Amino acid sequence: MKKSVLRVGASMLVLSLVGVACGGSDDSSADACEGNSKIAFFGALTGEAGNLGINIKKGLDLAVAQHNEANPDAQIDVEAYDSQGDPDQAPALADKAIADACVKGIVGPAFSGESAAVNAKFEEAGLPLITPSATNPDLSKNGWDVFHRALAGDDKQGPGAASRIVADGKMKVGVIDDNSEYGKGLADIVQTSLGDKAVELNSLDPEAADYSAVITAAKDAGVDAVFFGGYYAAAGKLAKQMADAGVTAQFYSGDGTLDVGFIEAAGPAAEGAILTCTCAPKDSNPEFLKAFQDANKGEDPATYAAEAYDAASVFLAAMKDGKTSRGDILKFINSYDAAGVTKQLNWDEAGEVTGSAVYAYEIKDGAIKGIGLIK
Amino acid sequence: MPDWLIIRTFWELTVTGLALGSIYALVALGYTLVYGVLRLINFAHSEIFMVGTFGALLASSQFLSIPLLEDGNYPYRTGMTLIIFLVFIMLIAMLFSGIGAVVLERVAYRPLRGNGDAFGAIVLAFLTAFIVSLVFVDQAKINVIIALLATAPISYAYMRFFKQGRKAPRLAFLISAIGASTAISEAVGVWSKHGRDQYQTPRLLEKKTLFTMFGTDVRIDYAIVIVGALLMMTALTLFVNKTRLGRGVRAVAQDAETSRILGVNVDLIIIVTFALGGVMAGGAAMLFTLVYDQTRFNIGFILGVKSFTAAVLGGIGNLKGALLGGLLLGLVENYGSAIFGGQWKDVIAFVVLLVVLMFRPTGLLGESLGKARV
Numbered sequence: 001m002k003k004s005v006l007r008v009g010a011s012m013l014v015l016s017l018v019g020v021a022c023g024g025s026d027d028s029s030a031d032a033c034e035g036n037s038k039i040a041f042f043g044a045l046t047g048e049a050g051n052l053g054i055n056i057k058k059g060l061d062l063a064v065a066q067h068n069e070a071n072p073d074a075q076i077d078v079e080a081y082d083s084q085g086d087p088d089q090a091p092a093l094a095d096k097a098i099a100d101a102c103v104k105g106i107v108g109p110a111f112s113g114e115s116a117a118v119n120a121k122f123e124e125a126g127l128p129l130i131t132p133s134a135t136n137p138d139l140s141k142n143g144w145d146v147f148h149r150a151l152a153g154d155d156k157q158g159p160g161a162a163s164r165i166v167a168d169g170k171m172k173v174g175v176i177d178d179n180s181e182y183g184k185g186l187a188d189i190v191q192t193s194l195g196d197k198a199v200e201l202n203s204l205d206p207e208a209a210d211y212s213a214v215i216t217a218a219k220d221a222g223v224d225a226v227f228f229g230g231y232y233a234a235a236g237k238l239a240k241q242m243a244d245a246g247v248t249a250q251f252y253s254g255d256g257t258l259d260v261g262f263i264e265a266a267g268p269a270a271e272g273a274i275l276t277c278t279c280a281p282k283d284s285n286p287e288f289l290k291a292f293q294d295a296n297k298g299e300d301p302a303t304y305a306a307e308a309y310d311a312a313s314v315f316l317a318a319m320k321d322g323k324t325s326r327g328d329i330l331k332f333i334n335s336y337d338a339a340g341v342t343k344q345l346n347w348d349e350a351g352e353v354t355g356s357a358v359y360a361y362e363i364k365d366g367a368i369k370g371i372g373l374i375k
Numbered sequence: 376m377p378d379w380l381i382i383r384t385f386w387e388l389t390v391t392g393l394a395l396g397s398i399y400a401l402v403a404l405g406y407t408l409v410y411g412v413l414r415l416i417n418f419a420h421s422e423i424f425m426v427g428t429f430g431a432l433l434a435s436s437q438f439l440s441i442p443l444l445e446d447g448n449y450p451y452r453t454g455m456t457l458i459i460f461l462v463f464i465m466l467i468a469m470l471f472s473g474i475g476a477v478v479l480e481r482v483a484y485r486p487l488r489g490n491g492d493a494f495g496a497i498v499l500a501f502l503t504a505f506i507v508s509l510v511f512v513d514q515a516k517i518n519v520i521i522a523l524l525a526t527a528p529i530s531y532a533y534m535r536f537f538k539q540g541r542k543a544p545r546l547a548f549l550i551s552a553i554g555a556s557t558a559i560s561e562a563v564g565v566w567s568k569h570g571r572d573q574y575q576t577p578r579l580l581e582k583k584t585l586f587t588m589f590g591t592d593v594r595i596d597y598a599i600v601i602v603g604a605l606l607m608m609t610a611l612t613l614f615v616n617k618t619r620l621g622r623g624v625r626a627v628a629q630d631a632e633t634s635r636i637l638g639v640n641v642d643l644i645i646i647v648t649f650a651l652g653g654v655m656a657g658g659a660a661m662l663f664t665l666v667y668d669q670t671r672f673n674i675g676f677i678l679g680v681k682s683f684t685a686a687v688l689g690g691i692g693n694l695k696g697a698l699l700g701g702l703l704l705g706l707v708e709n710y711g712s713a714i715f716g717g718q719w720k721d722v723i724a725f726v727v728l729l730v731v732l733m734f735r736p737t738g739l740l741g742e743s744l745g746k747a748r749v
Contacts, residue, residue, distance in 0.1 A: 046571045084571070179718060202716040208677060209667045212391035213712035213720065216384045233573050237669065244582050246592065265573060265669070268448055366447060 033102035037324070038077045039064060039315050040103045042093065042118075043110025043133070044085030048206060049231040051261045052303060053085070053110050056132050059308030060107045062295050067316045076319060079103060085110065085231075087117040087181070094118035098125040104329055105129065105315040107308055112136030112182035122146050128330040130314060132307035135255060135278065136185045140350040146330060148347045150307040150340075152278040152356040154182070157254055158189025160358030160374040161276040165194065165225055165252055168274075172199060174223035174249065176214055176238070178230030179203040186254050187229030199223055206234035214238075215245045223249045231256040236265020243269035255279060258303045263366055270363045274371075278358055280306050280342040281370030288341040302368075310340035381713040386591040388709040394597040394666065396705020397604035401659035402682035403689070403697035404611060405476070405652030411628040411692035411742075412648045414545075418552040419483065421679020422559035423475045423653050427660025428670035429563065430471025432576045434464040441577040449578040460579055461665070468664075469657035475559075476653025477646055483555040487547050490642060491537030493530070500530035515566070556679075564672035573671050576664040600662045607658050608698055611651060615694065620647050628692070684728050690738030699739055703727075 041060050044053040061078055068075050079100065081093040090109060097103050098121060106122065106129035109115045115134040122129050123144045130148040131139075137155035140147060165173055175198050177187035184203065191198040199221045204214050215238075218226060226242065226249045228235050235257040242251070243266075251270075253262075255277035263270045282300045283289055288309060292301040301309075318332040337346035343355040358374045381388070402424050409417040435441050439460060441450050452460055481495045482502075504525035508518045564571045580599075584592040615621040623644040626634040635641045663678075664670060681704060689700025704724055711723030731739060 048573075050572065203718040205677075205718075205720070207673075208720075209663070209669065209674065210391070210395050212395075213388070213709055214717045216387050216391070216709075217380060217713065217717075219387070220380055220384050236573075237667075240668070244594070261572075264443075264575060267444060267575070267578070267668075366444075 035102060036075045036077045037104050037319060038079045038100065038102045039312055040079045040081055040097050040100075040106050040108070042081045042090075042097060042106050042108030042129075043083055043114070045080060045082040047084035047086065048233045049085050049111070049256065049259075049261075051232065051259045052133065052256070053082070055259075055302040055305045056107065056110055056308040058292070058296060059132065059301065059305035059310075060312045062292055062305075063309045063312035063316060065295065066291070067320075071320070074319070076316065077102070081108075083109065083114050085114060087113040090114035090118045091121065094121045098122070098127055103127065104319065104324070104326055107132060107311045107315070109134060110304075111180075112139060112185065113180050115139050116181050119144050119147055126326050126330065128315075128326060128333055130311035130333070132311045133255070133279075133304045134182070136182050137189070138185065140352050144351065145334075147351040148311075148333060148353070149351060150311045150342070150345070150353055151304075152358070153352065154186045154189055154254070156356040157276055157278050157358055158186055159193045160278075161186075161227065161252060161254060162190050162193030164274065164276060164360055164374050165190075165227065166197065168225070168250065170225035170250065171197060172221065172223045172225070173197050173252075174199050174201045174218045174221055174226045176201045176218075176226060176228050176230075177203050178206040178228075178234050180206070180230060182256060183228075183230035185229070186256075187227065190227050190229065190254075194227075201226075204230075204234065204238070206230055209237070211238050211241050212245070215242055215247060218242070218249065219245060219247055223247075225250040225252060227252045228257065229254060232259040232262035233265055236262045236270065239266040239273060240269045250274070252276070255303060258361055258368065260302070260368070263363060263368075270366070273363045275361045275363070275368075276358055276374065277303060277361065278356070279304055280357075281359055281361070282306070283370070285341040306342045310342050310345055313340065314345060379714075381710055384713060385710075386589040388713055389706065390588075390591060390593055390597055392706040392709035393702060394600045394705070395708070396685075396702040397601050398659045398663050398678070398701075399682045399685045399704055400698045400701025401604050401607060401655045401662070402678060403686040403701050404608065404655045404694065406683050406686040407689075407691055407694060407697045408624075408648050408652045410686070412624060412631075412645060413484070415484065415548050416552065416683070417479075417484075417649075417652070418549070418679070418683075419479055419555040419559060420476075420652065420656065421675035421682070422556050423472050423479065423675075424656040424660050424663075424678060424682075425560060425563065425670070425672065425675035426475040427468040427472035427653075427657035428576075428664055428674055429567070429574075430657065431464050431468040431661045431664045432574055432670055433471075434467035435460070435577045435579065438467065439463070441579065443575050443577055449581070451581045452579045453581075457579060461661075464664075465658060465661040468661040469654045472657030472660060473650045473653040476649040476656070479555055479559075480646060480649040483551045484548060485642070485645075486533075486537055487543035487551055489540040489542035491533070493534060496530040496533035496537060497526060500533055501526045503529055560672050560675065567672065571672055573669055576668050576670060578668050580665060596666050600666060603658070603662055607655060608694070611655060612694055614651070620644070624648055624651075681724065684724060687738055688728055688731055690735075690740040690742055692742035693738070693740045696738055696740040703739075 041057045044050045083090040110133050112134045123146050128146045132150045135154045137153040175187050175191045177183040201217050235253050239251050251273040253275050258275045258277050318329040323329045323332050360371045362371045405420045482498045505522035508521040582594050582596050585595040585598050623639050627644045685700035685704045689696025707727050708720050708724050712720040
């Protein structure tokens with residue numbers, strides 16, 4: 001028995017050594033890309049919040065397609081790493097992206113949880129990233145040089161959402177989150193901003209089917225509004241079950257909920273929900289809107305598509321400028337300062353973009369309608 | 376009385392807890408029946424439940440072609456139409472789950488019992504060929520054609536092997552169960568229309584308050600779930616206790632070899648057992664979609680774990696234990712999350728399980744499908 005354990009252990013050791021050796025050879029070929037340079041999408045294309053990643057990928061695809069049309073002799077490819085938004089699946093994919101010498105930049109990681117799990121890897125590898133959507137404020141506090149985000153973080157969104165809730169005259173706001181890096185982070189900020197108007201209703205499990213426990217607590221507290229920090233699938237279930245349970249509180253949520261998936265999951269219960277986002281409304285840049293519609297059979301750009309387009313265009317500008325190595329591209333981004341379709345794109349030391357607009361959206365007649373800037 | 380959340384909302388928590396608990400109980404019956412007869416923990420039973428929810432979804436949205444929304448509102452039905460539709464959806468869900476459970480038994484377990492037959496060999500051969508072909512091409516149609524062509528020779532080989540009648544060790548059943556579970560849920564996740572997204576099921580029943588009890592509104596869907604589950608369990612108990620096949624189930628549970636000698640068709644009884652468990656899971660699946668209007672490829676996972684817990688809590692192998700365990704687990708979860716907060720829901724459930732098992736290692740009512748006091 002003991003012998004076989006030893007044998008297994010020894011063979012595993014050999015295997016891991018081989019693995020290390022292979023990893024080593026990958027590193028040395030970091031600048032030996034054969035073929036077209038790539039910009040990688042990193043985030044969920046499937047799973048609980050896959051729609052948000054699909055939006056991002058469409059924005060990225062559009063930017064790259066425009067570049068490729070204008071520069072036939074310098075084609076760029078898009079590589080997609082579908083993490084399903086799962087922090088457990090992300091590290092292996094990050095290793096894969098890092099090992100591919102042709103990947104020069106990452107648009108993503110899309111969500112905060114996976115960002116916290118893998119950004120240190122990208123930092124170590126010097127692979128520059130611009131996330132169009134990960135808004136957890138702590139992400140920019142790690143001293144990662146490669147980290148940039150194309151929209152303001154939840155330290156801006158949270159107070160914005162809270163001021164909207166207060167402006168709507170709500171006195172008692174139940175705050176619920178999905179226990180994710182993003183959801184809990186945002187909910188905590190909203191709760192702090194609301195001060196004594198907030199009632200903490202704890203977390204729910206986004207994968208669970210039944211939210212009656214948290215809804216019973218909301219009912220008992222007699223809230224006149226509920227803020228949910230989390231993604232659209234869970235938000236939809238929550239809004240629906242709240243309505244079923246006879247809770248009439250106004251439903252508020254953040255950018256993770258800003259997707260038609262929310263309306264599909266909540267059905268008629270989605271009507272009137274107010275969602276905030278630091279992302280720009282689809283019609284904020286008519287030129288981009290038209291280009292996107294033309295490229296996607298008339299479909300409107302959804303949440304984060306414009307931010308992803310901006311993120312991609314910064315990488316493309318770097319490549320057009322003749323930067324080929326990851327290090328040069330990173331330097332280029334750090335000193336970049338030009339107008340994008342959503343905002344002026346330039347980053348501070350921490351990787352936060354200047355400009356911190358928070359927009360409000362409302363679900364009306366089964367569709368998402370922008371209802372303007374907050375503050 | 377102190378002014379605690381649990382006391383203020385006690386009856387509401389009780390109603391929702393009983394409703395979810397009834398669904399746990401119905402699914403737990405499947406674990407308990409199979410364990411009682413085969414001493415096998417059928418981990419793939421959670422996917423049988425999932426298949427049932429998709430059966431309910433197909434029945435309502437495809438066979439009855441009910442849309443998700445009509446003029447921006449739920450497609451409510453009333454009166455006889457509603458009853459007929461709900462019964463129809465339940466029958467289809469039961470059919471899906473029942474067939475699923477029987478196929479699962481023939482393919483994943485019977486060959487391991489040294490008793491593999493042509494049906495299992497053909498399905499396994501098809502699956503083998505299909506999966507191997509995925510390595511070379513990734514177009515569903517071509518894969519299916521290749522798999523169909525290769526089915527005959529591979530199933531012949533499997534049959535030759537099955538004829539040796541080798542019995543696998545107990546652990547192999549467990550691996551097979553876990554493998555089948557992953558395979559079924561991933562297959563739905565990869566090949567169903569919306570993949571891993573959440574599916575909405577049409578809502579036919581308007582969720583009105585049926586009556587008010589202790590100041591708590593009892594919604595009609597919760598009432599249907601609780602009553603429906605109790606009826607189904609009564610029917611199952613009667614079947615097991617009063618019919619000839621039911622007597623066979625009890626006999627095999629007691630001693631499979633002796634029953635075989637005495638002329639019980641053990642393989643038939645095993646199929647019946649799986650079918651019964653599947654039908655109960657199908658009923659649970661329909662009741663689940665009635666309350667929550669949704670399903671997903673992995674919907675069975677958490678629910679399966681909970682139901683298995685319920686079965687162990689009540690005493691696995693014991694039909695009444697499944698009922699008691701399910702209801703108790705639903706209640707404990709709800710009360711616990713009112714006391715400690717929603718994020719502790721699962722922890723509380725398992726702490727209760729551990730405590731019960733410490734004092735009653737065979738569960739609250741003990742293992743007894745084979746014993747006289749079923």
